[in-house]
Amino acid sequence: MQHTATPDRTGSGTAASYVPTDRTVPTRAKQRASYDRELVHSILDETYLCHLGFLRDGAPVVLPTLYGRIGERLYVHGSTGSRPLRSAKSADPGLPVCLTVTHVDALVLARSAFHHSINYRSVVVHGNAVTVTDPEERRLALDAIVDQVVPGRSRDSRPADAKELAATAVIRLDLDEVSAKVRTGGPNDEPEDLGLPHWTGIVPLTRGYAEPVPADDLDPAIGIPDYLSAL
Amino acid sequence: MQHTATPDRTGSGTAASYVPTDRTVPTRAKQRASYDRELVHSILDETYLCHLGFLRDGAPVVLPTLYGRIGERLYVHGSTGSRPLRSAKSADPGLPVCLTVTHVDALVLARSAFHHSINYRSVVVHGNAVTVTDPEERRLALDAIVDQVVPGRSRDSRPADAKELAATAVIRLDLDEVSAKVRTGGPNDEPEDLGLPHWTGIVPLTRGYAEPVPADDLDPAIGIPDYLSAL
Numbered sequence: 001m002q003h004t005a006t007p008d009r010t011g012s013g014t015a016a017s018y019v020p021t022d023r024t025v026p027t028r029a030k031q032r033a034s035y036d037r038e039l040v041h042s043i044l045d046e047t048y049l050c051h052l053g054f055l056r057d058g059a060p061v062v063l064p065t066l067y068g069r070i071g072e073r074l075y076v077h078g079s080t081g082s083r084p085l086r087s088a089k090s091a092d093p094g095l096p097v098c099l100t101v102t103h104v105d106a107l108v109l110a111r112s113a114f115h116h117s118i119n120y121r122s123v124v125v126h127g128n129a130v131t132v133t134d135p136e137e138r139r140l141a142l143d144a145i146v147d148q149v150v151p152g153r154s155r156d157s158r159p160a161d162a163k164e165l166a167a168t169a170v171i172r173l174d175l176d177e178v179s180a181k182v183r184t185g186g187p188n189d190e191p192e193d194l195g196l197p198h199w200t201g202i203v204p205l206t207r208g209y210a211e212p213v214p215a216d217d218l219d220p221a222i223g224i225p226d227y228l229s230a231l
Numbered sequence: 232m233q234h235t236a237t238p239d240r241t242g243s244g245t246a247a248s249y250v251p252t253d254r255t256v257p258t259r260a261k262q263r264a265s266y267d268r269e270l271v272h273s274i275l276d277e278t279y280l281c282h283l284g285f286l287r288d289g290a291p292v293v294l295p296t297l298y299g300r301i302g303e304r305l306y307v308h309g310s311t312g313s314r315p316l317r318s319a320k321s322a323d324p325g326l327p328v329c330l331t332v333t334h335v336d337a338l339v340l341a342r343s344a345f346h347h348s349i350n351y352r353s354v355v356v357h358g359n360a361v362t363v364t365d366p367e368e369r370r371l372a373l374d375a376i377v378d379q380v381v382p383g384r385s386r387d388s389r390p391a392d393a394k395e396l397a398a399t400a401v402i403r404l405d406l407d408e409v410s411a412k413v414r415t416g417g418p419n420d421e422p423e424d425l426g427l428p429h430w431t432g433i434v435p436l437t438r439g440y441a442e443p444v445p446a447d448d449l450d451p452a453i454g455i456p457d458y459l460s461a462l
Contacts, residue, residue: 023287023290023292027310027312027313027314028310028312028313049333049335049349049351051282051284051293051295051331051333052293053282053284053291053292053293053329054291055286055291056254058327059254059327059329059357060284060285060286060291060292060327060328060329061254061284061291061329061355061357062282062283062284062293062329062330062331062355063331063355064331064333064351064353066349079258079259081258081259082258082259083258096289096290096291097291098284098290098291098292098293099293100282100293100294100295102280102282102295104280107380107381107440109381109384109388109459110388111388111389112388112389112391112395113373113374113377113385113388113389113390113391114389114391114392114395114399116377116380116384116388118280118297118380120295122295124292124293124294126290126292142344143344146344146347149338149347149349150338150340150434153340153347154344156429156430157340157341157342157343157344157347157429158342158343158344158345158424158427158429159344160343160344160345161345164343164345168345186444186446186447187446189446193389194448196389197450197453198387198388198389198453199387199443199445199449199453199454199455199456199459200445200446200448200449201443201444201445201446201449202443202444202446203381203440203441203443203444203459203462204440204441204442204444205438205439205440205441206437206438206439206440206441207436207437207438208436208437209338209434209435209436209437210434210435210436210437211435212430212432212433212434213417213432213433213434213435214430214431214432215417215418215420215431215432215433216417217425217431218430218431218432219428222428222429222430223430224430225430228340228430228434231434
């Protein structure tokens with residue numbers, strides 16, 4: 001799974017695009033693939049939940065987990081006892097992972113069953129996740145994971161104390177071998193199907209937040225903060 | 232990764248629960264794990280998008296894809312040229328996969344950064360995906376994948392023709408080694424944090440469908456079908 005090394009592939013560069021590799025060029029629907037850095041960031045920043053794939057005893061495991069992004073680095077945290085985080089600690093040069101983020105934007109109903117689809121935006125990141133040991137990087141990563149869920153929230157909560165930090169493992173995955181895939185638009189029916197009597201079009205999905213529900217023991221004097229109203 | 236064989240593990244049984252295995256008992260948050268068959272089905276049936284993990288050249292890959300459920304079997308389809316579907320065809324006894332489905336129900340904001348969480352419901356299925364070759368099972372599986380997205384839609388679209396069927400691979404994963412994981416409720420703050428001046432509670436998420444958008448070339452005489460209005 002080699003690819004050509006270039007100065008733009010460092011992850012710290014300002015190149016507009018990631019460099020495609022064998023792993024990030026799809027075998028089909030190539031026209032949907034993109035390596036645009038801004039597009040990748042925008043897809044990642046619209047949510048906070050990824051599906052993280054790794055190997056356990058040689059078999060694939062996919063678990064949902066929170067992440068945070070700082071520049072060209074993604075961070076995932078968990079209990080120091082959790083299996084992937086334990087594995088990352090002992091693996092050299094890190095734990096091989098695949099981190100995937102997907103938004104579904106619309107259902108696409110074609111006249112033919114074959115051309116049914118969904119409009120989506122996804123990012124797939126391949127790489128080796130490494131355990132973060134630097135205390136300052138760990139602190140920034142934990143803030144980033146909280147702020148990925150609710151921007152601004154890390155400043156309005158008690159930071160982790162020494163005991164909590166000791167129980168928390170943080171791994172880092174660099175945005176290096178990355179691709180986005182996007183489908184937009186309506187159905188692509190075959191010309192000979194255009195006269196069929198089936199409704200065709202798209203059904204856009206909606207996503208949002210309901211009114212925040214205060215905890216039973218919250219001091220009623222503490223109102224809903226601006227960063228929550230802004231969600 | 233052995234587990235005790237029992238009559239309840241056949242997948243066709245009517246036992247209320249799946250039998251836990253080494254792979255489906257979590258190392259942490261054990262109280263959130265469930266093997267209840269109805270719960271697993273309900274989580275699977277609330278959506279149509281999974282994240283499918285498999286190995287490619289020994290490294291994990293996680294891709295979003297549609298699925299359909301028929302009883303204790305999940306089906307995934309794709310181009311005969313796609314990598315996992317090609318691999319499943321040649322693998323014996325099938326392609327080792329992990330299929331994961333996740334719903335996020337609410338953001339959980341604790342007073343401490345450490346106790347931030349999300350309320351979620353997830354299902355993780357481990358197993359070997361096998362290529363479906365029986366024509367009738369393939370037909371039912373393709374209908375199930377369409378109906379998983381929009382119940383009732385398969386009857387109101389043109390079924391795949393011979394050419395489309397030849398281009399489509401279908402794999403099956405039995406619901407056998409399965410677990411659900413569910414978090415509900417509010418934040419779990421430490422007693423010593425209860426007096427901190429931070430807002431705490433949950434932010435429920437909303438999901439829905441916007442008004443269907445007909446394709447430009449749809450005959451205006453064809454109205455929105457009942458199964459779409461019912462979404």
